[in-house]
Amino acid sequence: MSNIAGHRSGAVWAVHLSVVFLVLLWSFPTVGLFVSSFRTADQIISSGWWSSLSTQESQRPPVRIAGDEFEEGGAFVIEGTLFELDEVKVSSWGTSSRRPTEFEPGATAELEDGASLSVQVDGSYRLSSPVTLEGQRLPRVFTTASSPPEFTTENYTNMLSSSGTAGGMGKAFLNTFTVTIPATIIPILFAAFAAYALAWMEFPGRLILIAAVVALLVVPLQLALIPLLKFHNAIGIGKGYMGVWLAHTGFGLPLAIYLLRNYMAGLPGDIIENARVDGATEFQIFTKIVLPLSFPALASFAIFQFLWTWNDLLVARVFLIDSSGQTTVMTNFVVELLGTRGGNWEILATAAFVSISVPLAVFFFMQKYLIRGLLAGSVK
Amino acid sequence: MSPAVQGLLTIAVAVTVCVGYFYSSNLLLDRVLFPAKGPNAGRNINVANAIRPWLFLFPAFAALALYLAYPVFESLRLSLFDRSQGNAFVGLDNYQRMIAEPKFREALGNNFLWLLIVPAASTAFGLLIAQLTDRLSWGSIAKSLIFMPMAISFVGASVIWKLVYEARPATVEQTGVLNALYVFFTDNNPLAWLTIPGWNSFLLMVVLIWIQTGFAMVILSAALRGIPEETVEAAIVDGANPFQIFFKIKVPQITSTIVVVWTTITITVLKVFDIVFAMTNGQWNTQVLANYMFDKLFRANDWGVGSAAAMVIMLLVTPILVWNVISVKRDYR
Incomplete structure (x- = not known):
């Protein structure tokens, strides 16, 4: 079936033009930030970024x-x-x-x-x-x-050297990685085993547990802030990396279990039955067959969790960032710049662009998995 | 010890402990407790198979119970007690105090606006773009660019849009796109948009719509592709115009997906905190519940009212939660 509007070329042009318009509308703000990060402070305040292109x-x-x-x-x-x-x-x-x-x-x-x-x-x-x-x-x-047109990379060199006007971004950048990588890997481990049990093992109460996971998918994490902070203080880990890793693990688990269970349940049953008949233990079936086959779902979740933990501000502020200022993350760094240097667009734009560059890179290289995950993850 | 090394060590320890737990608990079950040999071999295998799922489930569900289920009840409890009165039980006092606060009513009112506008606008834009790009040769590039804001943090998006809404004195050139256009077309003085009640909440919503449209588009685009071709062909043969095909043939067939997209965005809206926090911090009548709650918990240190606000968010999510659980019971049976 060809384009349903294809009978009239005018309509086709209208479609092309409106999509071009929408794409421009959607990318315009980001391009603005990107261009601004390559302009000097004087240029930014003396003219709009769009005029710097000509x-x-x-x-x-x-x-x-x-x-x-x-x-x-x-x-x-x-x-x-x-x-x-x-x-x-x-x-x-x-x-x-x-x-x-x-x-x-x-x-x-x-x-x-x-x-x-x-x-x-x-x-x-x-x-x-x-x-x-x-x-x-x-x-x-x-x-x-x-x-x-006149552009400079000075803002970036200033920001990345710790002696620059708003030093400390390098540290925040590394801290963010320190938060995100364990917070991405740990929930996958937990969730994969549980998802396998929910998909391929028979036991009473399975449906109730699946329903519980789906229910927890929508519980706002705001409710967890104070109770968990109290809990972390009680067991002695207080505010710190351990706390933020555990929190991200807990909050990421419902989606992880849900995505992986749905994917694993769709794997061909014959393979698993054959392996059982051949005397493989459940543990072997899981590690040797199900886990390798589930790679696309694991990748989808890993990307989600990475983006979410990298972009998170709330969990980091509550469970990680203390008054010492040593454990700031990129999002918090940018928010603080907004407060203290709200008018210094060359600093803000550069910091913000550095902070979104990693998710954007992940997005453009692994879009396939991200879309697959989105399609599998939206509750039917 | 540097945090990066600590991070790597944590990963190593977590992986080892986790794999070790699953491996050794399985081994214990199969070899020591209920070995599949001897006089009771058959019974042992059955018992072991009945226990094993719980071994697999235990770590994840223990974490879920502790990190998501318990806090719901603990928040409920906290909202009924007052820390400043030595943790005395105060019943619904916190709720009454909260409702009496103008800032709370403002947050609730704004949140309803957000709930009305953001999911509707994101879904509508998403559907429109999904339909327009459906048969376009360069559709995937267009979709990719519109989907891109999904990867950007709320904080990053706030900075991006703050630059758009930037206001400079009337005597100099405007560097914010919105004011530049406004001055160019109306010849009025530029406005500090984010400080104008009414407009500003709407402009904050634009940021979230900008982000969520890509999500709606991806899901709806997949749904549109899933529509059986025959239905569209039949409509064309019957002489339906493109608008009729879209609204009368396609949309009715993807209603359930539209509902899913709508509810997912609704939940995101209820949790939205970073955008308001970074752009206005609830000043100038832009407060929303999540930011109000953060204010109460961590600035005013009022756990009672903060938890009460959290319970209000929970209450607003509950219908969606119940509906999801019911549909699971239906789908998986």
């Missing part, structure tokens, strides 16, 4: 003239260029913030004390004065210039 005329941050003076024909001169980039074209300039577009490129501005300043289209300037400029406060130059 040559734009914009008012640039003021540059204070600096450099060594030399004598030329009885005048003291400083020469230099305002921009490090070659392709910037000045359209107007000025020396005060009240009249930043006073002069054309090439014009000469008369300053106090008989000094004069000229700025060319390419941003090169010449400041000359009858008296020495040594020790004087040199003027600032305001420019409006068109510049080609």
Whole structure:
């Protein structure tokens, strides 16, 4: 059956265009963050990120003239260029913030004390004065210039070096891995055995246990916060990695058991029956036959659990992060930046993008398993 | 010891203990307690087979009981006691205090709005995109891009959308997309969107809709593909137009999937905490139950009211829970 709207090419175009529109709408915000993380702080506050993709005329941050003076024909001169980039074209300039577009490129501005300043289209300037400029406060130059797209990886190098403006992200990044990997592997172990028993063993009460798992799937973990924190304090593990691993294990188990049970129940029964007839023990059947065959379901759950533990903020804040500040995770790191550096978009955008880069990589490489898991995991 | 090493050790210990537990308990059962030989071999095998499932089930269900079942009852208990009065039983006092708080009523009201709008909008968008991309040659790429926000944390999404809602003074260029468009089209002054009650809750919902649409789309897209071709063909032969085919032939056949998607998103909405926490922290009339509860538990240290709020969330989930359990009993029988 071909496209049901396929009889009219106009309708086909409408479909194509609306999908393009929706895709753009959905990716636009993320692209914005991505692009912003490659712009300097000045660029981010002076223009929208979308305008950074093409040559734009914009008012640039003021540059204070600096450099060594030399004598030329009885005048003291400083020469230099305002921009490090070659392709910037000045359209107007000025020396005060009240009249930043006073002069054309090439014009000469008369300053106090008989000094004069000229700025060319390419941003090169010449400041000359009858008296020495040594020790004087040199003027600032305001420019409006068109510049080609300009990106920097400075934000990333700043963030990743611990001495940078918002150091500590490297640590948070490692901590997040420390939380996620055990929290992904441990529930799989527990769940696989239970799922096998629920799928392939006969015993009274099996249906009730399956129903219990399905019921627990929807229990909000919010209810568990205080009771479990009390419990962790009582058994002496308090706040820390052990607590967060255990909590993630507990909260991940219903989905793990549910996904794995459904998958295992769909495996061909003959193989398991034959193995039983041949005298294999249940333990052997499980480890040698069922577990290897269940790999796709194990992978699906592992991806879910990894994404969920990596992206989690609540469980980490309650069970892991203490006042020492040594055990922060990426999500918490970003939330704290939002509080303390809410206006510093270059830092925020970079930190946020680093924090979502790992899940995005997992997403794009293992989408197949993720979708399979979603389809199997939504309660029918 | 560095946490990373501790993590690796924990994995090693957990794997060893877990495998060791299953292996040795099986061995104990088969070789020592009920060996499949001797005078009672037959009976022993039966007994061993009756016990074995419980060996397999025990670790997982013990963890489930401790980490999810027990807290439900413990929260219920905590919500009936008051810590500041030396853990005295106070009956429904905590609930009464909670209901009297304007912030709670605001959270409840907002949560109802979230429950109405987010699942409906996500499912509608998901269905629309699933249908539009169904026969498209580049449909899988489009779906992949729309599905992508699912991988992004709520916190990451909050930062992404905060940049969209960013407001700068009217005299300078707007760096937030929303204000840039608003200024461009209306010529009004830019607005600090997240501080305007009414608008702001809605803008927070947009973040969750943005994330959940991909989920709805994936599930519904699979459901649309599962529709028998004959039904659609028959409708075309009968002269139905594309809209009739979609609404009268396709949608009725995937109603049960739509319900599943809707309820799954509903549960996500009830638990939503990070978005509000990161973007407004419940200020300017954006409070929701999960964040209200977090506030009570960990800022005000009021376990009684916090647990009462948790019970309200539990109560709202309960119908879905019951419905799921009933459908399990039906499906697995």
